[in-house]
Amino acid sequence: MSVTSSPNDRTLTTRGKDRRDALMAFATTQFAEKGFHPTAVSEIVDGVGVGKGVFYWYFSSKDELLLNILRDALRDLRRNQNRAIRGADDPIQCLELGIRSTLTWSIEHPEVIRLVMFAWTEEQFAKDMRRGRRIVISDTARHISRAMDAGLIEQGDARVMATAVRGVSDELARQFAISGDLLDDSVIETAVRFCLRGVVGDSTRTPT
Amino acid sequence: MSVTSSPNDRTLTTRGKDRRDALMAFATTQFAEKGFHPTAVSEIVDGVGVGKGVFYWYFSSKDELLLNILRDALRDLRRNQNRAIRGADDPIQCLELGIRSTLTWSIEHPEVIRLVMFAWTEEQFAKDMRRGRRIVISDTARHISRAMDAGLIEQGDARVMATAVRGVSDELARQFAISGDLLDDSVIETAVRFCLRGVVGDSTRTPT
Amino acid sequence: MSVTSSPNDRTLTTRGKDRRDALMAFATTQFAEKGFHPTAVSEIVDGVGVGKGVFYWYFSSKDELLLNILRDALRDLRRNQNRAIRGADDPIQCLELGIRSTLTWSIEHPEVIRLVMFAWTEEQFAKDMRRGRRIVISDTARHISRAMDAGLIEQGDARVMATAVRGVSDELARQFAISGDLLDDSVIETAVRFCLRGVVGDSTRTPT
Amino acid sequence: MSVTSSPNDRTLTTRGKDRRDALMAFATTQFAEKGFHPTAVSEIVDGVGVGKGVFYWYFSSKDELLLNILRDALRDLRRNQNRAIRGADDPIQCLELGIRSTLTWSIEHPEVIRLVMFAWTEEQFAKDMRRGRRIVISDTARHISRAMDAGLIEQGDARVMATAVRGVSDELARQFAISGDLLDDSVIETAVRFCLRGVVGDSTRTPT
DNA sequence: AATGAATGAGACTTCATTCAT
DNA sequence: TATGAATGAAGTCTCATTCAT
Known part of the structure; x- marks a missing residue:
């Protein structure tokens, strides 16, 4: 699996899966609480304690994240x-x-x-x-x-x-x-x- | 009365009422079509053919406009x-x-x-x-x-x-x-x- | 004296002089309190209780007002x-x-x-x-x-x-x-x- | 550390420190030359040759910049x-x-x-x-x-x-x-x- | 894999000024 | 004279996304 594969067809390690789930879970509560647009990607990554790069490693965009959820x-x-x-x-x-x-x-x-x-x-x-x-x-x-x-x-x-x-x-x-x-x-x-x-x-x- | 009276308690002329209605009507269709956030105030005023200032003459904010609608x-x-x-x-x-x-x-x-x-x-x-x-x-x-x-x-x-x-x-x-x-x-x-x-x-x- | 004479060389009636003075006095306190730029012309005319037109009848601009003061x-x-x-x-x-x-x-x-x-x-x-x-x-x-x-x-x-x-x-x-x-x-x-x-x-x- | 940490408590790299200094130096001359309000943030970033975002990466606001200077x-x-x-x-x-x-x-x-x-x-x-x-x-x-x-x-x-x-x-x-x-x-x-x-x-x- | 500095388009909003009424 | 609705350029600031490290 190439490192530059797109976020969607990436095979994830256990840690990767956990990270992805954490991002989705946290985003879900934030989106629900504040709304989709008012919730910045930076808030999500901060909440989970990872860098912005991680986010875009797992999701190609903020929209894509919502779709996944x-x-x-x-x-x-x-x-x-x-x-x-x-x-x-x-x-x-x-x-x-x-x-x-x-x-x-x-x-x-x-x-x-x-x-x-x-x-x-x-x-x-x-x-x-x-x-x-x-x-x-x-x-x-x-x-x-x-x-x-x-x-x-x-x-x-x-x-x-x-x-x-x-x-x-x-x-x-x-x-x-x-x-x-x-x-x-x-x-x-x-x-x-x-x-x-x-x-x-x-x-x-x-x-x- | 006063120029800085808030848009909410402003007495409108007939023309003013019409303008306000036009803004609300156009905004309604745009919000419904594209969504609230993706619709820029500038699109609304452009669509109605007025300056950006009129918008804020009639509504104190984009949020307030939605609330009114x-x-x-x-x-x-x-x-x-x-x-x-x-x-x-x-x-x-x-x-x-x-x-x-x-x-x-x-x-x-x-x-x-x-x-x-x-x-x-x-x-x-x-x-x-x-x-x-x-x-x-x-x-x-x-x-x-x-x-x-x-x-x-x-x-x-x-x-x-x-x-x-x-x-x-x-x-x-x-x-x-x-x-x-x-x-x-x-x-x-x-x-x-x-x-x-x-x-x-x-x-x-x-x-x- | 023509009605369209510039604000600077206008002969003022007593009432006119009073109005002008009131505008200058109020502007002075506001400018001093909040600063020049943060004080809007609309606040000044509101404070004195006149329309915006009056302001521009007496002063050609906000800058000119300050200069006069x-x-x-x-x-x-x-x-x-x-x-x-x-x-x-x-x-x-x-x-x-x-x-x-x-x-x-x-x-x-x-x-x-x-x-x-x-x-x-x-x-x-x-x-x-x-x-x-x-x-x-x-x-x-x-x-x-x-x-x-x-x-x-x-x-x-x-x-x-x-x-x-x-x-x-x-x-x-x-x-x-x-x-x-x-x-x-x-x-x-x-x-x-x-x-x-x-x-x-x-x-x-x-x-x- | 965190991306949304405020500009004030951000640890800067050497390059970051330089950028920040450049912004402050350029802003200082502009503010002194044209005045604070007449100087737009966009002029400052243009003058230093950076995007508008960097400004707000280093300073939480234009006011804050002046205070820092x-x-x-x-x-x-x-x-x-x-x-x-x-x-x-x-x-x-x-x-x-x-x-x-x-x-x-x-x-x-x-x-x-x-x-x-x-x-x-x-x-x-x-x-x-x-x-x-x-x-x-x-x-x-x-x-x-x-x-x-x-x-x-x-x-x-x-x-x-x-x-x-x-x-x-x-x-x-x-x-x-x-x-x-x-x-x-x-x-x-x-x-x-x-x-x-x-x-x-x-x-x-x-x-x- | 990961970080976070950097980008810059574009969002909302303000306000000096004009002008039809 | 006087009003205040209208204008629209310009302002401050945000944020999804990229990419050098």
């Missing part, structure tokens, strides 16, 4: 969802488990929620956001479609519903985490119930 | 909602009309949706956002509470539900307007229905 | 000196009275001292300062020369001595007025004595 | 005085040597004299000036007090006299250096003599 987050969210629905078979149950895991994850990662909001506002990042959203919506829509096909719920626009579900998760994460409000399990239950009712159309089902 | 937007949204539910009495109907008007407004103002997303990411704006959200949520929660009190829907956390409703509107505005996807009336219907089901808990009610 | 001050200082030595005939006595009046005047006009200091630092004003100093030094040097010619003091460079005398006055005004220190008559006496000794060369003379 | 000058002046009176023991002789060295230094640094004059006119610098003056006056007053205690001169206000002495030096530096007039050794002799007479009170002493 965002991609990692999406990967982590989906991994969580997949883990949550593993074993379940009933589409409605899959839906519920998915919603619950998304909600939990979002609430546990308020910084990411902020970063995502920001990313939507500048085209160089929005492109990635669109792709990410398509994936997330598809994941949810798949369960809804399956439920429709199985006759469990009436026919309808699965993607619109999936979008609505996604909106509820994000909004609650924002309201209760970002806004600084308290948040307990009952809120999650209310939200999950709200979504299931919205999709399924009756309130007889009780969440597990 | 955001406040105006909130005022307009609420005015729309109030107009929509005027005459209606049944809380559920008020809720429905409110949701529909919010959804419509959000879809008609995708730029504002972007600006709001950005505003949440930097503390100097987020403060205002929190206040705005509190207001909007209260507006919706009021209807839900009334419905609960009237026994029309089962008891529950009205604010959480209002938040969920708000999330659906925002998300759809983003998904279908910002993301560039198409959006037609059937989508709005699906969304309204989703929200009502989520709140009311059964699908027997059909939206108008 | 400075010239007025010099005129006032010399008028004071002349009044003080009126009637005296002995050159040494004239010198003493002149020193005392200069000292008193300087201490009573600390703002002017500041303005003069500033004026020396920018060429467009320094030119005037050089002229003014030449005049003031000549006034003092004249007495010293007369004393030399009369054999009252030994021959020497009268201008250098006059300069030294001037330096003592200015410095004391700065030290005790600008620096905020207290200043009483005994200080003035010490200073006058210092100067007389410096010029005359013996301490037998006692100041009045 | 002023402090260095004071340090240099005092170093010169201490060197001049080294070995002397007689307080009157110390006084004389001190006056002579101050006068010489002031005349050799007319730019600094201008900068100091300016500095007195704006509060953010005046604070430093007051402190500096206190120090310089004390240095001189110490010798005068010692002379009084030793009965070499009559009792009196040593600080006022020291101030007067200081005034003579400054004024001469201004008159003969800044004003563009000629200045030779005889002027210095006249001035030294003037001061000694002023303090000591008789003309029998002849300066060395």
Whole structure:
């Protein structure tokens, strides 16, 4: 591997991996706290205690760093969802488990929620956001479609519903985490119930 | 009155009001298109065809301009909602009309949706956002509470539900307007229905 | 008198004279307090309660305003000196009275001292300062020369001595007025004595 | 160490020190020539042939630069005085040597004299000036007090006299250096003599 | 691998001055 | 005469990025 390979396709040593992770972690909190633009690269490297050169060794630019953070987050969210629905078979149950895991994850990662909001506002990042959203919506829509096909719920626009579900998760994460409000399990239950009712159309089902 | 009076408490002539509006309108589109930070004040004044000084005659800073845009937007949204539910009495109907008007407004103002997303990411704006959200949520929660009190829907956390409703509107505005996807009336219907089901808990009610 | 005559050769009505004086007085305190450049024309007109147009009706520029203040001050200082030595005939006595009046005047006009200091630092004003100093030094040097010619003091460079005398006055005004220190008559006496000794060369003379 | 360490506590390389000195030297001449405010930072960096960023690497602001110049000058002046009176023991002789060295230094640094004059006119610098003056006056007053205690001169206000002495030096530096007039050794002799007479009170002493 | 000095375009903002009203 | 909206050059300062060491 050549020393002058670009930051993206560099094979990292363990120490390298740690450094990279530290930079990403610190940047994430700073970006979330102060915003992307108000956070200078120098603050990030200072916070981690390395020189500026290190930063540009691991990331080709500040933009690229944000993109990496965002991609990692999406990967982590989906991994969580997949883990949550593993074993379940009933589409409605899959839906519920998915919603619950998304909600939990979002609430546990308020910084990411902020970063995502920001990313939507500048085209160089929005492109990635669109792709990410398509994936997330598809994941949810798949369960809804399956439920429709199985006759469990009436026919309808699965993607619109999936979008609505996604909106509820994000909004609650924002309201209760970002806004600084308290948040307990009952809120999650209310939200999950709200979504299931919205999709399924009756309130007889009780969440597990 | 005085020359050094701050831009905020300046009495404007008709022409002045127009100039100010033009600046806000142009800035809104630019901020939405390129992002807040990437849009330079010089681009805004160039776009409107005035000197850089006028900008600071009307707004004390670029930040202040965004805040003004955001406040105006909130005022307009609420005015729309109030107009929509005027005459209606049944809380559920008020809720429905409110949701529909919010959804419509959000879809008609995708730029504002972007600006709001950005505003949440930097503390100097987020403060205002929190206040705005509190207001909007209260507006919706009021209807839900009334419905609960009237026994029309089962008891529950009205604010959480209002938040969920708000999330659906925002998300759809983003998904279908910002993301560039198409959006037609059937989508709005699906969304309204989703929200009502989520709140009311059964699908027997059909939206108008 | 044409309406478009330049500000300098305009004949002023009583009200006009008052306005002009008010502007100069207010500007003097502001310039002394905050400095020339940090004081904006808008602050001056606001402070006096007039529009910007008025300012440029009376003064062709901010620089011109300062120049006017400075010239007025010099005129006032010399008028004071002349009044003080009126009637005296002995050159040494004239010198003493002149020193005392200069000292008193300087201490009573600390703002002017500041303005003069500033004026020396920018060429467009320094030119005037050089002229003014030449005049003031000549006034003092004249007495010293007369004393030399009369054999009252030994021959020497009268201008250098006059300069030294001037330096003592200015410095004391700065030290005790600008620096905020207290200043009483005994200080003035010490200073006058210092100067007389410096010029005359013996301490037998006692100041009045 | 850290990249965002403030320019004040940065350890400089030899090249860095040189650059910093070059910036200060060039700024000093420009400030003295055109004035502080009329001299733009861009002129300074252009004059030295560096990018605008280096300026802010070495100085946190234009104000800070002036303060640094002023402090260095004071340090240099005092170093010169201490060197001049080294070995002397007689307080009157110390006084004389001190006056002579101050006068010489002031005349050799007319730019600094201008900068100091300016500095007195704006509060953010005046604070430093007051402190500096206190120090310089004390240095001189110490010798005068010692002379009084030793009965070499009559009792009196040593600080006022020291101030007067200081005034003579400054004024001469201004008159003969800044004003563009000629200045030779005889002027210095006249001035030294003037001061000694002023303090000591008789003309029998002849300066060395 | 790492550092941090250096770059310089460009950001936001101020303000002396003009001029239509 | 008087006002204050408008101008726009110029000012100070920031910061992503590069590169010699």
